[in-house]
Amino acid sequence: MTDAVSKPGYIKFRREPDGGLVYDHENYGYEDASMYAVSDTVIDVLEFVDDGRAREEVEAEFSAPIVESLVDKGVLTHGE
Amino acid sequence: MESEPYSAPVTITWEVTLGCNLHCDHCLSGSGPGKQRPNELTTEEAKAFIAELDEMDVFQVNIGGGEPFVRPDMLELLEELTARNISTCVSTNGTQLDEATLDRVEAMDPLFLQVSMDGLRTENDAIRGEGVYDQVVDALERLEDRDIGTTVNTVVTRGNVYDLPEIYDLAEAHGAGLRLNRFRPSGRGEDAWDEFRLEEEQIRYLHEWLEDKPDVRTGDSFFYLNALGEVRNNTLKQCGAGSLTCLVDPVGDVFPCAFTQWDHLASGNVREDGFQVAWDEIASLRSQIDDHEGCPAVAMGSSDPNGEDPQLRAILSGD
Numbered sequence: 193m194t195d196a197v198s199k200p201g202y203i204k205f206r207r208e209p210d211g212g213l214v215y216d217h218e219n220y221g222y223e224d225a226s227m228y229a230v231s232d233t234v235i236d237v238l239e240f241v242d243d244g245r246a247r248e249e250v251e252a253e254f255s256a257p258i259v260e261s262l263v264d265k266g267v268l269t270h271g272e
Numbered sequence: 273m274e275s276e277p278y279s280a281p282v283t284i285t286w287e288v289t290l291g292c293n294l295h296c297d298h299c300l301s302g303s304g305p306g307k308q309r310p311n312e313l314t315t316e317e318a319k320a321f322i323a324e325l326d327e328m329d330v331f332q333v334n335i336g337g338g339e340p341f342v343r344p345d346m347l348e349l350l351e352e353l354t355a356r357n358i359s360t361c362v363s364t365n366g367t368q369l370d371e372a373t374l375d376r377v378e379a380m381d382p383l384f385l386q387v388s389m390d391g392l393r394t395e396n397d398a399i400r401g402e403g404v405y406d407q408v409v410d411a412l413e414r415l416e417d418r419d420i421g422t423t424v425n426t427v428v429t430r431g432n433v434y435d436l437p438e439i440y441d442l443a444e445a446h447g448a449g450l451r452l453n454r455f456r457p458s459g460r461g462e463d464a465w466d467e468f469r470l471e472e473e474q475i476r477y478l479h480e481w482l483e484d485k486p487d488v489r490t491g492d493s494f495f496y497l498n499a500l501g502e503v504r505n506n507t508l509k510q511c512g513a514g515s516l517t518c519l520v521d522p523v524g525d526v527f528p529c530a531f532t533q534w535d536h537l538a539s540g541n542v543r544e545d546g547f548q549v550a551w552d553e554i555a556s557l558r559s560q561i562d563d564h565e566g567c568p569a570v571a572m573g574s575s576d577p578n579g580e581d582p583q584l585r586a587i588l589s590g591d
Contacts, residue, residue, distance in 0.1 A: 201382055204331035204359065208279055215282055215331045219423050220361040220386040220451060222283040222332065222517055224489045 197259065197268045198244035205230075205238045214238070214267055228265075237262060244272030277555040280328035280548075282516045285530050288318070288346065289338040289522050294365050296390070296400045298427060298468055300530060302459035303338040312522040315345040317543055321524070322352050324547045332359040336530065338522070341368035347376045354380040361386060363425060366411040367404060374418055384421040386451065387411060389439060391432035398431070412446040422448040423489060427455050429468040433478055440485065451489035452482075454583075457573030458531040465573070475583060511568060514539075514558045518551065526550035528557060531569030 199205075204215040212235035217225030237254050247270075251259050262268040287301055291308035313321065325333060333353055340346050340362055353360040359382045366387040369377075377383065390396050393405040415422045424443040426432065432439070436452075443450045457465040470478065482488060514528035524542040527533045537557055540550030566581025576582075 202359070206280075206329035206331070210276070213278070213282070217332065217359070218382075219384040219421060219449070219489070220334055220363060220425065221489065221491045222334075222512060223491045225282075227282060227516075 195247040283332035292339040326356040366408040
């Protein structure tokens with residue numbers, strides 16, 4: 193069975209002039225949110241994953257450590 | 273705080289109307305029955321604004337008022353936001369959530385509701401009106417039945433601070449989270465400031481209670497620190513007014529946050545200038561906000577408008 197990764201719906205991201213932002217939050221306000229300033233590569237990964245991709249495909253395009261790190265942070269999750 | 277402003281806010285608060293069926297004593301925006309402004313954004317103007325938010329990649333929109341659901345087009349606007357996958361959060365007094373409204377709300381994603389409850393029955397109804405507490409509890413039951421993501425929002429006051437454990441239990445019993453907001457001297461809260469603001473002993477009680485409740489959501493820099501003045505956790509509990517967030521009022525004027533709606537901090541209008549222009553301008557106001565430690569709105573609304581947030585100082589100094 194192919195292991196897939198996807199971006200949870202509550203994770204938002206966008207490019208900024210220098211790198212990008214990843215925002216992790218549900219519900220009202222923003223003070224309880226987590227937000228990370230990230231590199232262009234992370235934004236590239238998130239755009240590539242879109243609604244879900246095979247993990248090995250993402251790892252081949254970028255790298256296994258990058259994917260692992262994003263899964264660890266909850267920015268990507270297993271499954272579609 | 274970032275040295276370079278972001279291209280767009282991370283999140284905004286959009287007060288869609290000053291109309292409300294309630295007339296709460298501490299209302300931050302001074303809303304109430306008949307308080308709608310004659311030139312509030314029309315449906316078409318509001319939709320154009322939403323399109324610009326989408327274009328600018330704003331992650332999250334917090335809808336407030338007034339009571340948002342007294343706007344006849346509110347559901348239409350929420351559908352417009354969620355269809356664009358903008359995280360949409362609505363702060364409501366909970367009295368307008370009939371079944372037909374909930375049918376449409378239930379179908380929207382990502383959408384979250386925040387229902388106001390400012391105490392148990394006696395305290396809540398003294399502030400928000402007779403019978404409102406029971407209506408809110410009824411709404412919480414119906415929201416739970418439909419599994420609609422809900423948070424109970426409590427503005428912590430002198431009268432309800434010791435009821436927080438029971439409010440927490442009540443929210444939890446309905447599958448809802450609890451979010452605390454600080455009472456601030458804004459709107460009618462300016463007149464009620466001395467009546468409702470926490471005393472120092474209560475500030476310490478509140479922060480100690482929060483230590484045991486890491487799942488309670490909190491707003492503003494006041495909650496960034498614990499009772500010992502230590503950073504509680506690694507989230508965005510800093511003041512983001514004008515840097516991460518801003519406020520758009522019912523006629524489209526843009527301010528750093530909901531509690532700093534003062535003329536000298538206005539930075540443009542979404543209808544006349546477009547939101548991007550207003551956001552770009554707001555960076556120049558940021559220095560006026562940065563001058564205040566803690567919540568600038570509390571500092572600027574207190575007896576020394578150029579000073580720091582006196583309640584935060586109470587935590588830091590322990591006096």
